Amino acid sequence: MNVLATALHASIPSPPVSFFDLGPFRIHIYALCILLGIVLAVWMTSSRLTARGGRSGAVLDIVLWAVPLGIVGARIYHVLTHVNDYFYPGADLLRTLYIWEGGNAIFGSLIGGALGVYIGCRQTGVRFWSFADAVAPAMLVAQATGRLGNWFNHELFGVPTTLPWGLEIESTNAAFPAGLPSGTLFTPTFLYEIIWNLIGVILILALERRFNLRWGRAFAVYIIWYGIGRSWFESIRIDPSEMFLGVRSNIWASWLAIVVGIVILIIQSKRHTGLELSVYQAGREEPRPALNSSGSTSSTVGTGGDASNSSDSKTKATATTGRTVFRKPNKPVS
Numbered sequence: 001m002n003v004l005a006t007a008l009h010a011s012i013p014s015p016p017v018s019f020f021d022l023g024p025f026r027i028h029i030y031a032l033c034i035l036l037g038i039v040l041a042v043w044m045t046s047s048r049l050t051a052r053g054g055r056s057g058a059v060l061d062i063v064l065w066a067v068p069l070g071i072v073g074a075r076i077y078h079v080l081t082h083v084n085d086y087f088y089p090g091a092d093l094l095r096t097l098y099i100w101e102g103g104n105a106i107f108g109s110l111i112g113g114a115l116g117v118y119i120g121c122r123q124t125g126v127r128f129w130s131f132a133d134a135v136a137p138a139m140l141v142a143q144a145t146g147r148l149g150n151w152f153n154h155e156l157f158g159v160p161t162t163l164p165w166g167l168e169i170e171s172t173n174a175a176f177p178a179g180l181p182s183g184t185l186f187t188p189t190f191l192y193e194i195i196w197n198l199i200g201v202i203l204i205l206a207l208e209r210r211f212n213l214r215w216g217r218a219f220a221v222y223i224i225w226y227g228i229g230r231s232w233f234e235s236i237r238i239d240p241s242e243m244f245l246g247v248r249s250n251i252w253a254s255w256l257a258i259v260v261g262i263v264i265l266i267i268q269s270k271r272h273t274g275l276e277l278s279v280y281q282a283g284r285e286e287p288r289p290a291l292n293s294s295g296s297t298s299s300t301v302g303t304g305g306d307a308s309n310s311s312d313s314k315t316k317a318t319a320t321t322g323r324t325v326f327r328k329p330n331k332p333v334s
Helices: 002-010 027-053 058-080 093-097 104-124 128-152 189-210 217-236 249-271
Strands: 019-022 025-028 287-291 297-300 316-320 324-325
Touching: 025 027, 027 058, 058 093, 058 128, 058 297, 058 324, 104 128, 104 217, 104 249, 128 189, 128 217, 189 217, 217 287
Parallel strands: none
Antiparallel strands: 019 025, 287 297, 316 324
16 A cells, blocks of 8 residues: 555555636647647747748648648547447447547648648649648647647556556446556556657758758658657557557557658659759749849749759759759850
């Protein structure tokens, strides 16, 4: 009993509330965490894409497609991988739409969000892979913030543990395993994933300083990193999930993400060996003021390709911080 009391004293308590009422409206903290993650991701992506030559409002134009389709994809994926929670005799099928109760699968959001990004990029002229690279670390920030929502919802915790940072879960929780005594502590998978994701942000930003992580390579690192971590987190979670060949469906999805990331990294490294001169598709670049060789401003238009493969022999690309400046070579003195 003394050991249990000591463990509880050092443990992580679950939040006492998961929502609050604002007049006639009930505000779920899980939803606020998701919204905060979206806001942080949009801000970070916009800063990164603008620094690389993109129009300041381009990200918002793309997000208007990516966020709704990402939420729809996240919910569909969750419901399909937890069919027993929503489809049974007498079930209220409207609960499949109750996203504020939790259950928004990140892998589903990646699929739906990617479709939204593709549509948004087609409309704005931004390259799909340029946007994907800009959003890569921002996605990890959003996912880390969203995991706080799982903490407030008292959900998606891991196996029982005696570690001092074990998570307290009330025995009345529907997900509390039968047969375990009240006061049992559980692995705080939400915290582990938050830490893993934030380390991933630092890793991507550090690798970008050392290597040419453009043309989808930063995004590849992101899904490889996330897939590795998620495959472990899933292996210690105890919430019910669809199984395939004795393995949780999300572990299969994590392994697939790792494979896809490796394939993207290999293919894009072979296809694009030079610098990314513009974040816009060929022919849809937006003029931006830049300094020419005389020091005055001129209009900058990217070629849309690799620096090493530029077809314009009369211009040379000089990479600068956040923007590419094009200068005409000096004419020889005759």
